[in-house]
Amino acid sequence: MSIKDIELPVPGEQFKLEILENYPPKVGKKRQKQIVINQIGADDSVPEILANTRTAPGIISMRGCAYAGCKGVVLGPTRDILQITHGPIGCGFYSWLTRRNKTRPKTLADTNYMTYALSTDLQEDEIVFGGEKKLMAAIDEAVALFHPRAIGIFATCPVGLIGDDVHAVARAAEEKYPDINIFGFSCEGYKGVSQSAGHHIANNKVFTDVVGQLDTPKEGKFRLNILGEYNIGGDAFEIERIAEGCGVTLHSTFSGNSVYDEFASAHTADLNVVMCHRSINYLAEMMETKYGIPWFKVNLVGAAATAKSFRKIASFFDDAALLKQTNDFIDKELVEVEKVQAILRPRCEGKKALLFVGGSRAHHYQELLREIGVETIAAGYEFAHRDDYEGRQVLPNIIVDADSRNIEELTVTADETRYNPRLTPERQASMEAAGFTMNDYRGMMPEMANGSLVIDDCNQYEMEKLIEYYKPDLVCAGVKEKYVVQKQGIPMKQLHSYDYMGPFAGFVGAVNFYKEIDRLINSSAFRFTKAPWDESPELSATYNN
């Protein structure tokens, strides 16, 4: 699908200038580099954007913390790793079932801890004298009640400050319970500048302590892992369905609808495909270095993107029968998708959307919106890095600041016995010659229209101004933004929680999403915002006379 240039009613430059004028100078100076007007150069180059940098104090941001990224995002969706939050009660409470990562245990006897929020509920005494003893006692109680295979311990802000060592407690507990894999995450909320730090911390620990623990491969041909798919609203269920239909074996999903054993044996798969680049690219890279598993980026949001991604997966495995099955399956699926598209596209064509969410969705959902003719005029991520905007080629040029330096970067080497490059150099060369890209992500900006606005860490004030200047037909962001937008009579779609709907991934998801966008744009609900007498208020005065 070709992307047209966009001409905004108020040019992006003017918008930017007027926004920046109202900021205190220190904030304005920084925001200036985080608001960019997209311009794709001849060589596909895009302008530089400042990202993954601190939000100025006092600014009403969309961002959360490292704990949310680690416990909430990456580990949360796994159903049989017992997760204990070490800290006061709040963090464990707020991350309890609120992210909608669905899970489906195969039988009633299967483990599912998803509905349980475990916390040490630290009290003042423990803050003063240390909470390690209580954590150990909590592990004892948890083991007695739940008999888990694995336990993850998540540190919250005060834990880091009082000097509790969750890793030491994990080691001690593991000695006590040798059959249980127990590991800690130093994901204190103040680490880094956003959820992103927590993703990295989670990736590191899952890589060192879980992946590679079990050498039994899953049965089946063409085995792959999907990284960075968290099964919000059942997305992973739909992806599992498509994988089966295409004839590939989904070994594990990190981490939607997943179990510990699948993580532990993920290194036995032959391919990693990456969905949310931001939250999980670390794991993909480390698994390639250590085990020789190649990876590439996919997008399973949007029917065309899903089709393209699964065709690419099939061609990676280089098997004629697989390629045929994949193509046949996709062609069949697309019939229904195109039928709905044909009905709904004329109803949504030409509508304008703002899209501020996450670390990959602001990119992925543009494709889905485009499929029914909705244009994205401004987009940005909440916690992504430059490479998610501009593409991975900028990685060597990203300046590592103090906040990022505090997040451990693991040094990984090839596993002595288990390193097994899945592609021969000859095969790799021939694939590259045929235009098959590996280990690459081009980022969001090359796929956005010239003239559109790209805004990193968009905040309350900027969102309000965007709405005032551009009067979009639809805004996509998170729950905190939802009602701010809707009070203005503009429909708002939550793209973290999907407003408790879904799936929106894959083919079934695309159809769901088209219908939902059609409802938001065309239902009569928002037309009641203004009362009839608001149109001509002077009339009532006339009657009074």
Next chain:
Amino acid sequence: MLLRHTPTGLNERSALTINPAKTCQPVGAMYAALGLHRCLPHSHGSQGCCAYHRSALTRHYNDPIMGSTSSFSEGASVFGGQANILEAITNIFTLYDPDIIAVNTTCLSEVIGDDLVQIIKKAAEDKKIPRGKFVIHANTPSFKGSHVTGYANMAAAMVQYFAKNTEKKHRRINLIPSFIEPSDMSEIKHLAGEMGVEYTMFPDTSDVVNTSMDGTFRMYPHGGCRREWIETSGDAQATFAIGRMGALPAAKLLDTKCKVPLHILDLPIGITATDAFVNALRTVAHVAVPDSIREERGKLVDVLCDMNQYTYGKKVSLMGDPDILLSMVRFCRDIGMEVLHVLTGTPVGKFKLEERVKEMCGPDVVFRSGLQCDLFMFEQLIKENKPDLIMGNTYCKYMCRDNDIPLLRIGFPIYDRIGHSYVPLMGYRGGMHLLLKILTILMDRQDRDAAEENVELIM
């Protein structure tokens, strides 16, 4: 089974909390601060706290919840958050123009030991606070008490910063509600208004978190108690602390600081508690109870008498926050229900909640409060002795489904139903709503469970 790993029997624990029946102080403080007109709540800690609290309140109210944060980085956590909050104050007044910034601390800034009194003084000295604008704070360490404590502390901060004694005494009564819904705050104001009592209510979140939709977003909606009104609260003739846990600290402070006589009342839920509230208001304000209130009361009593057979003797278990629990138990007894279990994760301190619950329900009621009193324990209790109805927050839905028990959603948070912010549970009119809800749930059950020959057309 959603909670498939909860064993039968009771497992006493001393370290591990599972499925908490409380959350942390700052969210309560943020909610209380929204009850001040043109006030922006500010969370002094990491970004995540503010994001979590805003999300929780947004999900509960389906309305915009504004709040800012000091956005601590690792550096601030080591060197203290003073620089962050000073910058925040400048940014907030420049961009968002509130009249008041209400700062709550977090576990992080409490552990660091940031001295907010000194920091706010410095902000004033550095002229970071524009003329006529205010920065107030409450200490709300997450490792003490619960969200109710945080609410109480922020309400007390309003007194601390604003209440004054002048020579000009007036007849108004200060109404300080506990952590309750905006609809209930409105209903309490309605009762006082009908009785012709002049009052100042704070915090007052009505028309702040349950606003209407007219095509305009207002960062500061028209509701919320005015600072000027709280300033005069020191000259009022009395203070009503409505709900002891949430309201007493502010009311007590008004007493010690400004010598305003203090009356502690239960939340006016149901007949007995609302009667007590109306009676106290009548006596203290020297007013008569108008016919309109007699009418409201009479209608509630009418429905109760007509339909008493459907609630009498029905067994109920409740979880929630102390103030709401106490009055809900009272109402359950008013309508003849048998209370099996009462549980709160909030430590109740000197509040003799257990004694009062036992006075109402007899010695057999199981009462649990404080550490490790959580929904895991609550489910173990209800499995042992199954009630006909559970009253509690949204998180109870999982055990209700597993055990096939209907749920009446009350308290915080309610993420999966709406109405609580618009339709009151308090006062006689609220009692009517509450009773109708209970009746509908129980009678629907009867219709569902009755043998075919016993399905009644007329009930």
